[in-house]
Amino acid sequence: MRITAENLRKIFSRCKKIADKLPPVIVEFVSAVLILGIVMGGIWIYSGQPFPGSPPLVVIESGSMTHENEPFGGLGTIDPGDIVLAKAVHTRGDVITYASTKSYRTYGNYGDVIIYKPLGRTDLTPIIHRAMCWVEYNANTDTYTVEEYNIINATSITIPELHLYNYKPAHSGFITKGDHNLYPDQHPDAQICREPIEVNWIIGKAQGELPWFGSLKLMLSKNEEGGWGASEVPGDSWTCLIISIVILLSIPLSLDIRDYLRERKSK
Structure with a gap:
């Protein structure tokens, strides 16, 4: 059947006749499911993530990306309980590093924030940290180049700003760091991911922010230490979440x- 305006009107008319015969509760439920499906489908398509595959929405679990003197509710930054979109990354050029720009900012600082699997392992909790710079390793000469820090064909990497000294990774990749952390993930004391982040380890780069609502998921989960999953959610986020829920519930009631x-x- 050809899709024409007339055919669409007929389909809509048939659906309306069916809906008129159903109880209002069922109609509202089906409508809500359809709207949710359309919204999630649009988000999934925009993210570029394969389907089925990695979910395009990620809940922030730790405070490693928080900032000092954040506004109330942490809007514009990444806090525990926030939800961000993971937009697919296909090449190194899809990610702008902290050290390569002084104009492009995301979540309160320069450069992109990426979500990655430590060492590419699926059994470890994904990390969401900022891409600081790119390390290019030449296996033929056993040398390293980090253009953002003017390191060219060096036998090791020393970047005092990142507390890296005589660093000798086994391959190319991104150096990453939580905005709230002292050391990058590749520092021995960080104990997060000793090697630079390969592109194929990256789930996506963070975009957008739905603040606070991820706390509902964390309430029902446990963290890596076995404690309450929402233990790191800031107090002001809980306040904003409660206010938001009250407003959302009050609209249909009103x-x-x-x-x-x-x-x-009228009677």
């Missing part, structure tokens, strides 16, 4: 009350 009063007045 509309129902308005319709009831109008109907009563």
Whole structure:
């Protein structure tokens, strides 16, 4: 059947006739499911993530990306309980590093924030940290180049700003760091991911922010130490979450009350 305006009107008319025969509760439920499916489908398509595959939405679990003097509720930064979109990364050029720009900012600092699997392992919790620079390793000459820090064909990597001294990784990749952390993930004392982050380890780069609502998921989970998953959610995030839920619940309730009063007045 050809998709024409007339055919769409016929389909809509049939759906409306079916909906008129169903209880309002079922119609509202089906409508909500369809709307949610359309929204999630649009998000998945925009993210570029394969389907089925890695989910495009990621809940922040730790405070490693928090900033000092954040605004109330942490808007514009990444805090425990926030949800971000993981947009697919296919090449090194899809990621802008901290040290390569002084104009492009995300989540309160320069450069992109990436979500990656430590050492490419799926059994470890993904990390969401900022890409600081790219290390290029030449296996033929056993040398390293880090253009952002003017290191060219060196036998080891020393970047005092990142507390890296005589660093000799086994391959090319991104140096990453949590904004709230002292050391990059590749520092021995960080104990996060000793090697630079290869592109194929990256789940995606963080975009957008749905603040606070990921706390609901963390409430029902445990952290890596076996404790309560939402233990690191800031107090102001809980306050903002409660206010948001109250507002969202009050909107349909207010509309129902308005319709009831109008109907009563008309009688």
